[in-house]
Amino acid sequence: MGIQKDRVKFNVGGRIFETTATTLANAGRNSLFGAMFDDEWNLNSDATIIEHFIDRNPNCFSVLLDLLRTGELYLPQNLPEKLLYREALFYGLLDHVRSAKWGPFDGNRLCLARSVTGQAPGDGTAIRAGPDGGCCVAHGSMVHVYDWMMEEHPPINLDYQRVNDAGWIDSESIVLSACERLGKGDGGMGLFSASTGELRYKFNVKHENQVKSYTAGALSFSSDYKLFSSCKGRSNEYGIGVWDQVTGKQIDFFYEPPGWSLGDADKLQWLHGTNCLLVATLFPRKDNCYISLLDFRDKSMVWSWSDIGTPITDERRVRDAIAMEETSSICVVNEYEDLGFMDLRRNAGSVRWSSRSRLMKGKMPDEPCYPKLALHEGQLFSSMNDCISVFCGPDWVLTSRLRRSYGGSICDFSIGGDRLFALHSEENVFDIWETSPPPII
Template identity: 50%
Template sequence: MGDGRVRFDVGGTTFITSTTTIANAGQGSMLSALIDGRWHQPSDAGIFLDRDPSYFAVLLELLRTGELHVPPGMSRRALHREALFYGLLDHVKEAQRGPLNGNLVECRASISGRAIGDGIAIRASSDGGCCVAHETMVHVYDWALEEKQPLTLDYVSVNDMGFLNPERVVICTYERGEQIGGMACFNVNTGEIEHRYQVTHEGQGKNFPALAFASNHRHVFASCRKRISDYGIGVWDQTTGEHLDFFHDSEGTHLGDARKLQWLPQSNVLFVASLYPQSDNSFISLLDFRMKQKAWTWTDSKMRSSDDKLVMDTVAMDERSTVCVVNQYDNLGFIDTRLSQQAVKWNHMYTHAKLSESEEHCYSRLAACGSQVYASRRDNVLVYCCSDKEATRCIQTANLSKEGRGTISDIAIGGDRLFVLQAEENLFDVWETPILHGVGC
């Protein structure tokens, strides 16, 4: 219109706004491209878009105010589709939830799957999607919590899985009978395998049993067995799937039996944890692949007593140089990796009688976000906040639970969301921190 204003005709409804408002969409959006001179705009008729005007009105208001106000009855899925068309999906995501804060979160969704059998593990993606393992199948959900095509690798039981990015999932499986198992990367949109990872031995690539998975922006890592007596951590190129390196377990610290891997971007090391019952003792290491050595190690063998304080899960808090552990009594402990004396400082959640070997029990699972630690305990999730002054001092600040949900089997954090997987139902809950200045959807 030549005066800093722009006219849109969306499905027969006229909208007039400013070029400044459209600029808020960002240079990569379709709306910004329409007014940057590369498109012809008649001065009277404006830009015609054959789309639903009701959704355009919601998205235009989002650009004006930064707040997302969704009228009652409007389809969330359709709004996401329209936002994708206009190049505004990231704006919608940011407006729907704030940074994860366990003291403020609300349960925003409960998702019932269609898989047979209980979910055994859940993993989160960086954009707020997740995947759930059910025996041999992995069910993937995008950030809008819409289910994608189920994934499976040769119908062998899943040990671990995780996202390389929101469009790619890696699945690890172990051997069963004559099936060796292995590891593969899937495209979640097509369900097809992009790479089937192999280890190189004597110049030949071979399949291998894989236990745990992690990745950084370039590499894929897995605890695995190269051959019968050669255990360790394999490294692959994320783009090509080529086998690059193998960190041999020369010190008997059960690297090849590791059930938890975590890449620590600030420290630039790989966190590796071998836990009971895969090994008699728990071993935790930080592997520096640049120096080809272990930067730090810890084991619970020295702290074992008549109480048998077995470490059942662990998570690293990279920014605080701290490792958090939980034992079979659901007691939470912290280890400062900067100190030569690597004793555990325990924060006792509670104490109960020792469990019998036959008693079923879902042990605590851990996740971390910033200075907060999330620990499942039976049917709830406890939130702990670490002290700014002391890395291993932590106090409980919140207790998250939903009535009637039953025991929790796993938790995960990603994309500013906390995912809580139920042990006895094919169900998971999604917890988010609500945006305080908007209604959201």
């Protein structure tokens, strides 16, 4: 590491700045400064200091240099925020700006940062958070993509194919699943550029060496670059397909056993610790709920549960499900936001319902947005009408609520890039929730 006498001089747009290697090292090796200097950040301590010229905005450079010195972000009133973000992108300092702008994600400290009006009122179906704090919003056959500054990129248009699900491979790549149009031979899945909307390649389904048309549904991604999707075709290619995210080639397929509905699955979740995939088909897509764990190593269903043959009431219909690996259990939610838990160590175990967290009593609205679940850094989130509840601790106690009535009920929400995005149904408005940075002492 350099010492204070290792001074560095910059000429940025005609203004002279001096700093030290110690300060520049805070930028990290992936920054422009990391590329400019040697691996050890050692600079010559001769009396003559080399002046490095950078043809960029000097006002923004001053703010970013102060950020590297203090860890604090101060934006003068006469400096546009988007201009600073553009310059931070050039220097490779966006992560530093984001971490100074808001703190690490904490569901109990989230504050509403802003609301964004969508492009198709009343037609929003899904929202997915990107890894860098951006998001994409799907409605009908259109997907609108936003970067972390909420600048909208060119939309992705699937030409009348309804989008079923979306997922981010990285900050520049989005996978979309869509319905096949009868007789058209389209549908399925594709990988798109987040910045341009360009289709990079399609994920094909092959059966007996023939490419088949299919409808792709729920998506999930694994840490070893596998992509999973529920697939429903015209013949016997029903089940869960597996593709390589990098090449787009199909590498495996799990055909559904008789009596199950893997091809219609609403929810997929890859369990990193067990190398299994959670597959859930939920009401109201099907009259009965199916939840299973698939092990692709030996093509077996290692755990399963269904409500077939059990007395079902409206209070017990499962609307969403999520696996919690740390407790070896699956959490489900009904339309009253009762949480239920199933022990994965017991095959076909019963649901242990808990009403301690119930927030709403009475019937759902005539056009309901069904509750959804998310698990993030040990906190459990559940949407209900126009609010999101946060549960913590071993007993999943309700600890806070996020509420924003503008735009109607929440039809979907997603967490990523240290942000929570909530999509409202009536006005296609989505809210952005962030954790306030710690106070400066």
